[in-house]
Amino acid sequence: MKFFSNILLQTSRNLQKTWATQFMTLLTVSLSVLIFSFFFLIYTNMIKAGERLGDDLRLTIYLEEEPVLEMQSQLVRKITNFNQVEEIRFTSRDDAYNRLATQLGDNVDVLDDLDPSFLPPSIEVYPKKNLSSLAQIKRFSEYLSTLPGAIKVQYGQEWIERFNYFTKLLRIIVLLSGTLLILTTTFMVAYTIRLAVVARQAELEILRLLGATNGYIRTPFLIEGFLQGLLGSTLGLLALFFLFRWIELHFSGPGFLQLVEFTFFSPTIIGIIIAASITLCTGGSFSSMRKFMRI
Template sequence: MNFWLTVFRQVGRNLRQTWTSQVMTLLTVSLSVLIFSLFYLIYTNMLNAGDQLGDELRLIVYLEDEPVPEMKEQLIRKINSFDEVEEIRFISREEAYERFAEQLGSNRDVLAAMPKDFLPPSIEVTPMKTLRSLNQIKGFSGYLGRLPGTVKVQYGQDWMERFYHFTQLLSIVVLLSGSLLILTTIYMVSYTIRLTIMGRQDELELLRLVGATNNYIRTPFLMEGLLQGILGSTIGIGALFILFRWITEKFSGPGFLKLIDFTFFSPSVVLTLIFVSILLCTVGCHTSMRKYLKI
């Protein structure tokens, strides 16, 4: 009990003596955690958005003529021979007309002079959820385009390619921001501990002479790194949560945000981010002690 009481007193003394560098380190750690967490949150939500929108993925195969029952069975066999699909639905010209009229709503009068068979028949193919990568969808689309009587295949390929490349870019940004978090955290904590050690060289030397143990000397510095990790990560994630709530409330009206269910980190992810920050701060502290604390 006396050991830990003395340690906490020493930690408080160290913080008072080097409070300017301690504050700068805390702000740096908090900002690094905030930047990394922000890009990681965007990345995870984009992946979730891809899953949500992927559930609505349909490949539309436009046909020259409506297939007869024998032709439908042949087309179903050919489609399933590539890969199993969740659903295959044939859309007649009349059904396509009714769908188009419903989409027009109050403006459906523009179709009054149009024949009900002016739209081409089609096949709606819903792929399995295991078939969701861009290359797989492209390959499946190319295969469907070679089916007998096929005119064109559509599945929102332009949008999917942009979304895929955007998530790829985000993954690179997450890696870069994670590297920034590691480097800045270790360096700033190491720098702050070094200043504390250099300012207490005479006192530390005296402690060695009177027989103080290595644990007694090292523990206050480790506690400083631990506090920097806990406070820095908590402030960074707390700031991100406030920003997240502000954005979701500010842009809660009709628009892109309403199409996708954006969520914050789960408690397990938050605890992991805090643990990693503590670990990095402890590593920075240990690095500085190993280099400048000759015990």
């Protein structure tokens, strides 16, 4: 108990003496956590959105002629031979026409002058959820285009490809901002502690002569690193939360964000980010002491 009260007293003195540097470091750590968690939040939400889009994935094979029943079962066999599918649905010319008419709603009269059989018959294939990567979808699509009577296969490849590249880009940004977080937290805190150690060299020397143990001298610096990590990450995450709420409030309604259904981090992820920041800052403080403290 006496150990902790003395150590806390020493820590509070240190913080009072170097509050300006400590404050700047705290801001840097907060900003780094904010940048990293901002991109990480977008990335995790994009991954979730990708999973949801994967659930709705549908490949449409347009055919020259409507297949007869025997042909239909042959096509089903060929499709399932290549990959397990959730569902296969055949759409006749009439069904396609009726669906379009329903979609047009009040504007259905634009179809008046058209032949009801102008739309091609098609097969809609809903693949299993394990078909997740773009390459797998492409391979499946190429196979489907070789089916007898197939004219064209569509699955919204342009959109999926763009989404895929966007997710890749986000992954790179997350990695870069993660690296920035590691560098700033570790090096900034290490540098701050180094400055504090150098500024207080005379005091540390006196403490050493008076018989202060390594624990007595080092623990306050470690606590400073710990506090930088804890407060910095908490402030960064709080700022992100308020930014998230603001975006939610002002961009809610139909649109992209509604499609993506943005959610904030789970308590576990928040805990991991805070714990990682604390570890990095305390580690930075520890490494700085090992290098610059002669005890």
